[in-house]
Each structure stands twice: as C-alpha cells, then as structure tokens.
Amino acid sequence: MLFPAWPCAPRRAAFQMTALVLAGVSWCGTLRTGAHEPGDPAHARQKAFRAAAMTYGVPEDLLLAVSYLESRWDANRGVPSVTGGYGPMHITDARTALRGEPPPVPAGPALQRVDEAARLTGLPGERLIGDPDANVLGGAALLAAYQRELGRPPTSDPAAWYGAVARYAGTDAGPCFADEVFAVLRTGAARVTDDGQRVTLPPARELPRVPEQNGEGRTVECPRGVACEWLPAPYQRLPGGKYGNHDLADRPRDQGIDYIVIHDTEATYAQTLKLVADPAYVSWHYTIRSADGHIAQHVRTKDVAWHAGNWYVNARSIGIEHEGFLAKAGAWYTEAMYRSSARLVRYLAKRFDIPLDRAHILGHDNVPGTVPSAVAGMHVDPGPYWDWAHYFDLLGHPVRATGGRDAGLVTIRTDYARHRPRYTGCGGAGEDCPPHGSASVRLHTAPSRDAPLVRDIGRKPSGEATYDVYDHGARATTGQRFAVAERRGDWTAIWYLGRLAWFHNPAARPTAVNTEGFLVTPRRGLDEVPVYGRAYPEPGAYPGDVPVQDVTPLQYAFPRGQRYAVGRATRGEYYHSTTLDPGNHRVVRGRAVYFQIQFGHRIAFVKAADVRVLRSDAAAAR
Structure with missing residues (x-):
C-alpha cells in the first residue's frame, strides 16, 4: 500500500518532523502502524519505514525496496559495509568507516552521504549511522531531495521515482541499481532481520517494467540488466622469459568449464583494479563492486585466469572477486553485490552448462591444494560470513531436503541470521569477533560442545584446531554434502578428513537437511x-x-x-x-x-x- 505525505498539519521544519517521528508520534497523534500493535517491538523497523515515508512523501514500498537492495533491512550492529555504508539505508560515512584508508571508489559525495542526510533531517551524523530508525529517516530524506532536484513531485507512484533511485546508488551504475530495486518491488520480500525485526514488502500488482539498461551485445560477457565494463588484465612478456597474468585458451571448445569460484578481494575495489592491471600479478575474470553491484570483466571466459591456486581448477573455472573482507571488523556484503553476482553466475552457468550446486559453485576456501606442501597456504575466502543459503536462493536453486529422516547424506544449511557461532581473530589475535550470522557449523571430535575441534592435519600438522575465523579446518558450510556416520540426539556425525566429525543439529533448530545422492x-x-x-x-x-x-x-x-x-x-x-x-x-x-x-x-x-x-x-x- 502507498502512503502520501501527511495531510493533517501544516509544513514544519525538517528537524521538527524528525523529532516527532523518532519519538513514535505522528502529526495527527499516535503513529498508525497497520496490522501490528503499536507496541510490538518485533515490528519497530516496519514502523520506522512507514513513518519515514510519510514524513518525506516517499512511497513506503519504494523506500523498503531501496533498503532491501542495500542491506536486506539489517542494522549490521552499527558496523559499516566495505564501502563505508551504515544501517538499513546504507548511508555512507567514509570518515568514520575508513579511518584514513583509501576509499573503495573514487572520492566524491557518494562516500559521505551522512553529511547531506544530517542537513536534511537536522539529526547528528553519529545518530544517522548508529540508530536504525534515524538511518531509515535519513535515507527517505535523501530520496526526497533527489526527487526535488530532478524537478519531480513527491508522487505516490513508485515508477515516477526511477531517477531518484538511480541517484541513490551514488555511482555511474545508478540505472542498473534502480532496475534491481524495481525487480524487488515486483517480487516483494519478507524476512526477519539480523536484530529480530519482522519486515514485509508485498509484491507490487501494477508496476510498469522499466527497460533494462544493458544488453548481451556488448564487448563484455555479462547478462542483461547489470552494469558491466571491460577492464582487461594485461597479457605480455615479462623479464626472465616469464609472462602474465593469464593464459589464452579456447574454452569450452578445447576444454570444459566446470566451476565458478567465489572470492572476496580483501581489498577495496580501487585497490583490486590496480592489482589486476599488474602484469606480474595474478588474474581473475570478474570483479564486483560492493556499493552497487557494478561488474568489471578482466579476462575472457574462454581464457584461463590465475586465481584459485590450483592449476587444474584454474583451467576449468571462472573466478569472480567480490569487494569485501573475510573478517575485517565485521564489514558486510551488500545485497546489491549479492544480487549482481547471482545474475552473473546464473548467466555463466546457463551458458557453460554448469550445475548450480556446491560441487560446482565453489568458494576459494573449497579449492584443494595440489600437493601436500601447498595445503597449508591455500586461501580461506570468502569465509564463514558469506551467506551461501541466500546466494543459492538468488540463484534459483535453494538448499532443500531431498531425503527422508534416515537419509545417508546431509547437506549443511544454517539459519544464517540466528546461527552465530563464536569466531576469534577479526581484530587482534584471539579476540572474539562481533556476533554475526554464519553459514558454517563447527565440527567436534565427540557429540559435545566441550569436545575438541576436529584437526585438519594439512593446515595444522601439530597443535589443536582453533576458533580463529581464518582456521576453517573444523567447519562444514551451507550447501556442502556429507555422508552420515551416526546420529545421537541433537548431534549428527559425518565422515570428514578421514575421521568422524560431530556437529550440533537439533530438531528444533536444524543446521542441516537430509538429502540423497551418491557416495x-x-x-x-x-x-x-x-x-x-x-x-x-x-x-x-x-x-x-x-x-x-x-x-x-x-x-x-x-x-x-x-x-x-x-x-x-x-x-x-x-x-x-x-x-x-x-x-x-x-x-x-x-x-x-x-x-x-x-x-x-x-x-x-x-x-x-x-x-x-x-x-x-x-x-x-x-
């Protein structure tokens, strides 16, 4: 349902409206919240969107869709994304988030939107980035300002806001960002956020389709509807008879493509582009930007990039880097990047006949070492915070049960938002990481949380396994299938690295589903x-x-x-x-x-x- 601006009081200054909304009171009296009771704390986020939409004359469903594409309505504990964005509306504050580090995209107003939001709302910047309700209000104020600057009225028709939504992206990929927002409007969404808020966006019944901005006739190999550019990796002779940084081939005519490997950059987007332009460095096929899901292609899919640390896998795979950090201060992946990546992977999987399962869509952390001496040094990205269940939902192949109660296989599937196992090492060594949703379960030597963790002798020939976020030797991750060895109460044992490994799998909150297949x-x-x-x-x-x-x-x-x-x-x-x-x-x-x-x-x-x-x-x- 769409809501116009408030009709029952004269115009007030922005800071007066803001104060009333954040106090939970409308101009006409108690804030009306629809089907939910005003005091229900689990729907506070939904009320915040309604109040902000009414205050600034932004269609409520449009505001919800923009926020969903930025953060899936999550607060992310006040931690910034890799692009320096905070809260449900991903309002950027590079000064606070980056602390003097190089910006992830060229410097400009898009990296410091908190200042503009503060001017529009009259709220201090620290509240806009730290208080989810204030953050939603700031996002609505920004959208309304962009609509005015385009000379458009604050209509209740979401389609009339296309230009303002494109500007909200803050990058040159704004039209594709807007296309994705309107795709969310059409399908709708509903979920419980990372802080327990129930938010719903009903699907739009009559929303005109906006022409997609890109086609497949470009020089880049990308699907329709995403922003994509060609930034080639160099292929040239180097001193000493060497060359870099990839190999020319003729795939799939000379050899098949069986894998797509998901990486994170462990660097900003700008730094990543500098690395791929170095002929003496390694290479990968695509990089995806966090802020808006913009894609840069560097190596043709027919050619072999040097990205996985395993030549056999390199020769038969496509590597995709995602701007982000495995564990840096808990920085999170944006929904815009997840959705753009899923579009790209669906396009590549269809083109090269790659099955959409975890045997073929690998994390870099799933790629094996080639020989014993290489095992310990293999990469561990994208790590336990990459939301594999959500990613496969976006791919159209959700992780589901296919077997009965006594099936011989289980597929890991955690409830990402609520499953928050302990990890250490996101800051200093041994320090606990901030609580965070995880796609991985911990593996023990016996059916008890007090039992030692399983040890990977390839990564740690001696000593015990740890809870360090970079030590994945005792973890199984969503989408991975394992043979069941035993079931005992709330615990399930699987065969893992040549031994028995136990994980907590209670019936009331399972962390795996029963499946069928071959062993x-x-x-x-x-x-x-x-x-x-x-x-x-x-x-x-x-x-x-x-x-x-x-x-x-x-x-x-x-x-x-x-x-x-x-x-x-x-x-x-x-x-x-x-x-x-x-x-x-x-x-x-x-x-x-x-x-x-x-x-x-x-x-x-x-x-x-x-x-x-x-x-x-x-x-x-x-």
Missing part, C-alpha cells in the same frame, strides 16, 4: 583410499613434447568403512601452457576416471579404480 567407499580389498588435489591424466596419456605431471596424493586418506559424497565424475585432464604463444598450448586428456568428493571443508579427488559407488539410501540401510 564412494573403498573398494573391496583396499584398507584405505588416497585422495588428490587435482585430477591429472595417467602417464601414458602425455605426448612426447609435454612433461608428465605427477599425480601426488595429499597427506590424507580414508579407511575402509568410511563414505564421502560424490560431486562429479571426470576423466583426467591437464592444460599445458608455459609460453606466451598460445600455439604451443596443449590439452592432455587421459582415460583414468576420478570422482570429486566433499572430503573436508575443501573438495578432493579419488580414483574411480580405488572406490565403489553407492546410493545414499542404500548406504543408510546398512
């Missing part, structure tokens, strides 16, 4: 099965001019009686590319078959000759 277990006669970090061909497959690549087992194995979820089957393959001249590049294919398994937090490979394949329901019946 592998050692074939008869084998006491244990080695696992590998890459699926390379057998020695006899290599031609004389291509050096044979060793197939080296990792420091792990799993014994008879254990089972692991199968993600895909593949024949061994190696992309030989050691010179600048693509005419010398070769793809070597073998006959040996491998199964990809979810072995620990990372995937791994086993030789088909070493294992038997079982259906999960058959395994559960044993």
Whole structure:
C-alpha cells in the first residue's frame, strides 16, 4: 500500500518532523502502524519505514525496496559495509568507516552521504549511522531531495521515482541499481532481520517494467540488466622469459568449464583494479563492486585466469572477486553485490552448462591444494560470513531436503541470521569477533560442545584446531554434502578428513537437511583410499613434447568403512601452457576416471579404480 505525505498539519521544519517521528508520534497523534500493535517491538523497523515515508512523501514500498537492495533491512550492529555504508539505508560515512584508508571508489559525495542526510533531517551524523530508525529517516530524506532536484513531485507512484533511485546508488551504475530495486518491488520480500525485526514488502500488482539498461551485445560477457565494463588484465612478456597474468585458451571448445569460484578481494575495489592491471600479478575474470553491484570483466571466459591456486581448477573455472573482507571488523556484503553476482553466475552457468550446486559453485576456501606442501597456504575466502543459503536462493536453486529422516547424506544449511557461532581473530589475535550470522557449523571430535575441534592435519600438522575465523579446518558450510556416520540426539556425525566429525543439529533448530545422492567407499580389498588435489591424466596419456605431471596424493586418506559424497565424475585432464604463444598450448586428456568428493571443508579427488559407488539410501540401510 502507498502512503502520501501527511495531510493533517501544516509544513514544519525538517528537524521538527524528525523529532516527532523518532519519538513514535505522528502529526495527527499516535503513529498508525497497520496490522501490528503499536507496541510490538518485533515490528519497530516496519514502523520506522512507514513513518519515514510519510514524513518525506516517499512511497513506503519504494523506500523498503531501496533498503532491501542495500542491506536486506539489517542494522549490521552499527558496523559499516566495505564501502563505508551504515544501517538499513546504507548511508555512507567514509570518515568514520575508513579511518584514513583509501576509499573503495573514487572520492566524491557518494562516500559521505551522512553529511547531506544530517542537513536534511537536522539529526547528528553519529545518530544517522548508529540508530536504525534515524538511518531509515535519513535515507527517505535523501530520496526526497533527489526527487526535488530532478524537478519531480513527491508522487505516490513508485515508477515516477526511477531517477531518484538511480541517484541513490551514488555511482555511474545508478540505472542498473534502480532496475534491481524495481525487480524487488515486483517480487516483494519478507524476512526477519539480523536484530529480530519482522519486515514485509508485498509484491507490487501494477508496476510498469522499466527497460533494462544493458544488453548481451556488448564487448563484455555479462547478462542483461547489470552494469558491466571491460577492464582487461594485461597479457605480455615479462623479464626472465616469464609472462602474465593469464593464459589464452579456447574454452569450452578445447576444454570444459566446470566451476565458478567465489572470492572476496580483501581489498577495496580501487585497490583490486590496480592489482589486476599488474602484469606480474595474478588474474581473475570478474570483479564486483560492493556499493552497487557494478561488474568489471578482466579476462575472457574462454581464457584461463590465475586465481584459485590450483592449476587444474584454474583451467576449468571462472573466478569472480567480490569487494569485501573475510573478517575485517565485521564489514558486510551488500545485497546489491549479492544480487549482481547471482545474475552473473546464473548467466555463466546457463551458458557453460554448469550445475548450480556446491560441487560446482565453489568458494576459494573449497579449492584443494595440489600437493601436500601447498595445503597449508591455500586461501580461506570468502569465509564463514558469506551467506551461501541466500546466494543459492538468488540463484534459483535453494538448499532443500531431498531425503527422508534416515537419509545417508546431509547437506549443511544454517539459519544464517540466528546461527552465530563464536569466531576469534577479526581484530587482534584471539579476540572474539562481533556476533554475526554464519553459514558454517563447527565440527567436534565427540557429540559435545566441550569436545575438541576436529584437526585438519594439512593446515595444522601439530597443535589443536582453533576458533580463529581464518582456521576453517573444523567447519562444514551451507550447501556442502556429507555422508552420515551416526546420529545421537541433537548431534549428527559425518565422515570428514578421514575421521568422524560431530556437529550440533537439533530438531528444533536444524543446521542441516537430509538429502540423497551418491557416495564412494573403498573398494573391496583396499584398507584405505588416497585422495588428490587435482585430477591429472595417467602417464601414458602425455605426448612426447609435454612433461608428465605427477599425480601426488595429499597427506590424507580414508579407511575402509568410511563414505564421502560424490560431486562429479571426470576423466583426467591437464592444460599445458608455459609460453606466451598460445600455439604451443596443449590439452592432455587421459582415460583414468576420478570422482570429486566433499572430503573436508575443501573438495578432493579419488580414483574411480580405488572406490565403489553407492546410493545414499542404500548406504543408510546398512
């Protein structure tokens, strides 16, 4: 429902209206809140949107949609996003958030909107960024100001606010930001926020479609409806006979693309663009900006970027960097970036026939080391705060149960907003991180929170596993599938890194769902099965001019009686590319078959000759 500006009192100064709204009183008396009781604290955020919309003559549903795209209505505990935005309306305050660090986008008013919001509302900046209700009011004031500057009246028709919404993005990608806001208006949304607020945006019944701003006929490889530009990574000869920073190929004609790897930048957008422009650095295919979901493409999808730390995965994947930090002061990922990323991944998955599951859509932290010495140094982004459940909802493939009560597989699925396990190390070593939703469950050696954590011998050959946010050796994450070993009360045991691992999975608040699929277990006669970090061909497959690549087992194995979820089957393959001249590049294919398994937090490979394949329901019946 749309609400016009208040009709029952004369105009007042902005600061007088603000004071009344924040006090919970309308000009006409007690604030009217619709279906919910005025004193219901769980709907305070919904009331704040209604009051702000009425105060500044902004359509309430439009204000809700803008805020949803910025923050999904979350307060984020007063912590800024990576772009220096605060609160449900993502009002930016670079002075406070960045503390002298380089800005994430070129300097300009969009990074310091709190000053403009303070002028419009009469509220101090610290309240606008620290008080969610004041933040919503500031966002409404900004939208109303942009509408006036465009010479448009404060109409109740959301479609008439398109230009103001585009300006709210604060970047050159404003039209695409506005397109996404109107997409939210059409579909509607409802959720409980990170601080327990129930907010609802009903779908719009009659909202005209705004023409999308971009098409697929551009030089960049991006879907319609997103802002995308071509900022190429250099491909040139370097001193010492080296070259960088990627390899030319002809995918998918010469080799398939099986994976999309999700990274975070651990740097600002501006810093990230400088890195990808360095010919001596590594490369990736796309970078997505936090403020508005703007996409920059650097490497053609047909070519191989150097992004995952595993050459086998590099040769068969597309790498996407997201502006953000795994743990820096709890900085959060914007909804605009999540949605733009999901659009891109859906487009790429359809184009290259990549299944939308966690066996093919990997985090950088799921990519295995290639040899034992490489395991400890593998990256751990995007980490436990990336909301995989929400991401797969946006991809149109939500994580759901597919098996019965006694299924032989479980898929991790936490209630992200309410699941807040302890992590340390976001600030100083050993210091507790701020409470934050997480997609990961903790794994113990016994069904007790007091039991030690499972230890990953590849990451920590000695010593105990820790709660450090960068130590993922005892974690399983939403979307990952594991074979069930045992169930005991509120605890479930899975096979993990060659041993039993327990996680808390109470029926009242489950952290996993039962699923079906295929498993592998050692074939008869084998006491244990080695696992590998890459699926390379057998020695006899290599031609004389291509050096044979060793197939080296990792420091792990799993014994008879254990089972692991199968993600895909593949024949061994190696992309030989050691010179600048693509005419010398070769793809070597073998006959040996491998199964990809979810072995620990990372995937791994086993030789088909070493294992038997079982259906999960058959395994559960044993």
